[in-house]
Amino acid sequence: MGRYYYMVCMECGEVVNLGKAVAFTDDRLAAPDPLYGFAFTTDGHQHDDGDNISPVTIMTWRYLEHFMMRHRGHELRVLPDLIEKYENDHFPVYAPGDPFGTDEYLPDESYYRSPTGRPDQDRDAARVPDSVVKRLKELQAGKNVSVPIWDTEDQA
Numbered sequence: 001m002g003r004y005y006y007m008v009c010m011e012c013g014e015v016v017n018l019g020k021a022v023a024f025t026d027d028r029l030a031a032p033d034p035l036y037g038f039a040f041t042t043d044g045h046q047h048d049d050g051d052n053i054s055p056v057t058i059m060t061w062r063y064l065e066h067f068m069m070r071h072r073g074h075e076l077r078v079l080p081d082l083i084e085k086y087e088n089d090h091f092p093v094y095a096p097g098d099p100f101g102t103d104e105y106l107p108d109e110s111y112y113r114s115p116t117g118r119p120d121q122d123r124d125a126a127r128v129p130d131s132v133v134k135r136l137k138e139l140q141a142g143k144n145v146s147v148p149i150w151d152t153e154d155q156a
Contacts, residue, residue: 003081005038007067008092010075015092016067018078062112069116073127 005018019039026035068076083092138144 006079006081006083006092007064008077008079008083009071010077012071012074013091013093014067014071015083015094016064017094066112066114066116069119070114072119073124 004020007016007018009015021036022039023034023036029035086092
């Protein structure tokens, strides 16, 4: 039994199941090691020839795009299934039609009826919290910049 990863909106508590981490190859890329992705976005296949993307992959990408559009400006985190330790009546709020909630692994089209609002970059930018602007300025100045831990860990 594999363990799952979730994309969590830290403001709304809405969650989408990204599936298990899977290794895959793509002969068009010169990666010496396998690449990793989520079963949700790779259709669960170990190899994708890139020329024949399945309808399931297209639908799941659209689902994920819709989730991100609904939560633009919010803090999104990709987390392992440790979130299950915090489940109760309030959290998590599973995104409607989560593909991993069905046997078919196809998103429920009802999710697309959930509103996203019309994207407006000026309005969206005006809603960015001051704490985020402060952090962006720190990054711009090279302050408190880190790298993903796996960039410094031995992966053997």
